[in-house]
Amino acid sequence: MSLVKKFAAVGGATSASRISGFVREALIGAALGAGPVADAFYAAFRFPNLFRRLFAEGAFNTAFIPLFAKELEGSGPEAARRFAEDVLSMLMAALIGLSALAILFMPFMVEWVIAPGFAEDPEKLDTTVLLTRIMFPYLFFMSLVAMLSGILNSMRRYFLAAIVPVLLNLILIGVLVVALSFGFDAKATGLWLAWGVFASGAAQLFFLLRGVRRQGFSMSLRRPALTPDVKRLLVLMGPALLTGGVTQINLLVGQIIASSQEGAISLLNYADRINQLPLGVIGIAIGVVLLPELSRTLKAGNFADAQHLQNRSLEFGLGLTLPAAVGFMLFAGPLVNLLYERGAFTAETTALTAAALSAFATGLPAYVLIKVFSPAYFARLDVKSPMWFSFAAVVVNIVGSLILFPIWGHVGIAAATSISAWLNFALLAGVLWRRGDFRPSPVTLRRVAMIVLASVAMGALVILLDGWMASWLASPSTLVRLVAVFAVIGIAALAYFAIVIATGAIDRDELKAALRRRKRA
Numbered sequence: 047m048s049l050v051k052k053f054a055a056v057g058g059a060t061s062a063s064r065i066s067g068f069v070r071e072a073l074i075g076a077a078l079g080a081g082p083v084a085d086a087f088y089a090a091f092r093f094p095n096l097f098r099r100l101f102a103e104g105a106f107n108t109a110f111i112p113l114f115a116k117e118l119e120g121s122g123p124e125a126a127r128r129f130a131e132d133v134l135s136m137l138m139a140a141l142i143g144l145s146a147l148a149i150l151f152m153p154f155m156v157e158w159v160i161a162p163g164f165a166e167d168p169e170k171l172d173t174t175v176l177l178t179r180i181m182f183p184y185l186f187f188m189s190l191v192a193m194l195s196g197i198l199n200s201m202r203r204y205f206l207a208a209i210v211p212v213l214l215n216l217i218l219i220g221v222l223v224v225a226l227s228f229g230f231d232a233k234a235t236g237l238w239l240a241w242g243v244f245a246s247g248a249a250q251l252f253f254l255l256r257g258v259r260r261q262g263f264s265m266s267l268r269r270p271a272l273t274p275d276v277k278r279l280l281v282l283m284g285p286a287l288l289t290g291g292v293t294q295i296n297l298l299v300g301q302i303i304a305s306s307q308e309g310a311i312s313l314l315n316y317a318d319r320i321n322q323l324p325l326g327v328i329g330i331a332i333g334v335v336l337l338p339e340l341s342r343t344l345k346a347g348n349f350a351d352a353q354h355l356q357n358r359s360l361e362f363g364l365g366l367t368l369p370a371a372v373g374f375m376l377f378a379g380p381l382v383n384l385l386y387e388r389g390a391f392t393a394e395t396t397a398l399t400a401a402a403l404s405a406f407a408t409g410l411p412a413y414v415l416i417k418v419f420s421p422a423y424f425a426r427l428d429v430k431s432p433m434w435f436s437f438a439a440v441v442v443n444i445v446g447s448l449i450l451f452p453i454w455g456h457v458g459i460a461a462a463t464s465i466s467a468w469l470n471f472a473l474l475a476g477v478l479w480r481r482g483d484f485r486p487s488p489v490t491l492r493r494v495a496m497i498v499l500a501s502v503a504m505g506a507l508v509i510l511l512d513g514w515m516a517s518w519l520a521s522p523s524t525l526v527r528l529v530a531v532f533a534v535i536g537i538a539a540l541a542y543f544a545i546v547i548a549t550g551a552i553d554r555d556e557l558k559a560a561l562r563r564r565k566r567a
Contacts, residue, residue, distance in 0.1 A: 063208075064323045066215035071319045072386055073222035074239075079390025080309035080316075082170045083232040087239055088315045089161040090177035092301060094185040106137070106192060108424050109282035113275070115200040123263070130197060131265045132273045137193060139270040141186045149179050163305030173233065180240040187247030194254040197263060206257040213253070214246040282429050299440070300459040303447050310456040313395070316386060317402035317460065324370040325413050343425075352425075357490040359418045365497050365552060367414040369542045372505040374407035377512060377534065380519045384531050402460045409464025412471040419474040422483055435473035439466040496551035504542040511537060 078084035110133065117126040148155065156175045157165050164171040195207035221242040225235040258264070272280075304310035343351045374381070378400035387396045423432050443466035450458025478484040486494070511534045512519070518530035546552045 061323075063212040063215060066212050066219065067319060068323070068385055070215045070218050070222070071316060072388070073219060073226065075316060075386045075391040075395075076389030077222055077226055077230075077235050078232055078312075079392070080312040080395050081232060081390065082167065083173060083236045084312040085161075085305075085309065086164075086170055086174040087177055087236045088311050089156075089164070089301060089305070090174050090240065091181055091243060092298065093155070093160050093178050094182045094188075106189065106196075106283060108420075108429065109279050110193065111196045111200055112425055112427060113279060113282070114196060118200055126200075127263065127265065129275050130193075130263075131268055132271065132276050133279060134190075134193065134265055135268045135270045136272070136276050137189060138267070141189050145183055145186050148182050152179050152182070160301070161305040161311070162302060163307075173236065177236060177240045180237070181243045184243050184247040187251045191247070191250050191254050194251075194258050197258055198254075198261065201261055201263070203257075203261060207254065210250045210253050213249045214243065217242045217246045217249070282427065299444050300447055300463060303451050304456055304459055307455060309395075309398075310459075313398050313456050314402055314459060316382070316395075316399045317406055320381060320385065320403055321374065321406040321410060324367055325410060352422075353485065353487075356418065356422060356484055357487050360415070360486065361490055361493050361497075361551075363414045363418050364411060364494055365546065367411045368497055368501045369504050369539075371407045371410040372501050373508060373535070373538065374410065375404045376505055376508045378403040378407070380512070380527070380531050380534070383519075384524075384527050398456070401457045405457050405460035405464060407464075408461070409467040412464070412467035415471045416467065416474060419471065419478060419484070422478055423474070426483070431477060432474065435470050435477075438473065439470035442466045442469050493551045496546060496549040500542050500545035500549070500551065503545060504538050507541050508534065508538050 074084065074087075078087070114126055114129060117129050153175050156171060156178060160178065161171075161174060164174055191207075191210070198204070198207050218239060221238045222235070224230075225238060230238070300314060301311055304314060343355065379396065382396045382400045382403060383393075386399065387393065420432055423429065443462050446462030446465050447459045450462050452458075454461065475484070515530050515534060518526055519534075521527050521530070543552070
């Protein structure tokens with residue numbers, strides 16, 4: 047299977063999750079708007095999500111996948127199984143202890159870490175504590191899901207791990223449909239949403255367990271022990287705690303600062319949900335596929351193939367992300383209006399969310415490029431260098447947020463997050479270049495230049511279309527606005543792809559092969 051086809055498999059599955067996530071967010075917006083329960087729910091959900099990204103999808107998988115893939119490639123399935131069983135036993139023991147402590151001390155965590163600004167509103171603070179306690183076990187489920195996903199990805203089975211997150215959205219959509227149909231009040235809706243998050247974690251774990259067993263890979267629980275392999279994993283995880291979750295740390299910093307502005311947390315979340323679509327579909331697809339592929343390639347000593355993997359990932363990531371970023375920056379208002387503006391989500395909320403989306407979008411290419419260059423370090427078991435780069439990015443984000451928030455409000459937080467992402471990317475790419483571990487080929491450099499040119503041309507076209515279709519885009523009819531938004535997106539996309547195909551920025555042979563596979567399907 048070609049690299050692009052693997053990206054497409056993961057990206058297609060992830061896109062189902064992101065699209066259903068839009069439906070979920072639109073329903074939350076209709077049910078809760080940017081009110082106190084919405085702020086409490088998003089603040090509460092972000093905390094277990096932060097730990098999930100830091101420990102499970104961040105530090106844990108960053109360390110686990112290269113080690114597991116190299117055991118699988120170098121020592122065989124039995125050695126890989128023993129390693130996985132040792133890790134599973136320690137992981138479960140650690141998660142149970144962490145969850146118990148977090149639930150016990152949750153009031154302190156919420157008031158001093160998660161949302162200090164809520165202290166002035168006792169009811170909002172109490173709601174956040176309750177919702178966080180209900181949802182925190184989601185971390186337990188999702189950490190085990192992350193490990194099982196890493197095992198499947200190392201076996202080059204990518205689709206199931208990428209599709210199961212859609213269960214979270216489907217369950218929450220079901221909860222919201224019931225809540226809106228029966229007229230639940232805001233607090234009751236928030237409570238049901240929290241229990242829905244809990245249930246979705248259990249459901250995802252169930253399907254991943256079945257998937258791993260179908261690959262003939264079953265594991266038994268052992269007495270937790272610090273074996274040499276587990277110690278090596280922990281050593282690698284330490285620096286990766288910061289590296290793997292830098293985006294989440296930045297968002298948490300933003301949340302803490304934003305908690306002093308009414309509705310700011312919800313506004314940033316609504317904007318970030320749209321921004322996460324290309325980041326999730328493209329960035330996660332690259333990160334999921336590239337790390338195990340690079341790990342196995344470097345273990346086999348195929349350094350030329352490793353360079354090829356990175357060049358193709360750079361072209362693929364930038365080719366799809368840069369035009370999306372331009373579109374979000376220039377067309378944010380109509381997008382937010384179409385996706386969210388109904389029920390408790392007002393025109394004023396739309397304008398504030400659109401401003402945040404434009405600021406987030408300026409950093410979108412950087413987020414995806416981080417996914418391209420980080421695996422080059424992790425596959426070589428170098429987790430310390432990205433750690434220092436991430437630390438620098440977090441410092442810049444905190445300083446930037448503190449400077450810009452008094453000036454631009456919630457938009458300043460989004461802008462600071464984007465600035466820190468570009469710094470992180472620049473450090474990752476620059477050090478790889480200095481070490482000689484990455485050199486973009488002449489073909490890649492030419493393709494990137496054409497991608498930039500095509501994105502600029504597409505942006506100019508979006509501005510013209512936005513002006514020409516202004517009356518349609520502002521129509522009170524949802525159907526008219528839907529047609530107008532899709533017309534602008536469709537025309538702009540056709541123009542962009544016409545340019546990149548004509549200039550050779552997209553590999554024509556790869557595109558033809560993909561189209562032939564689609565026709566056969």
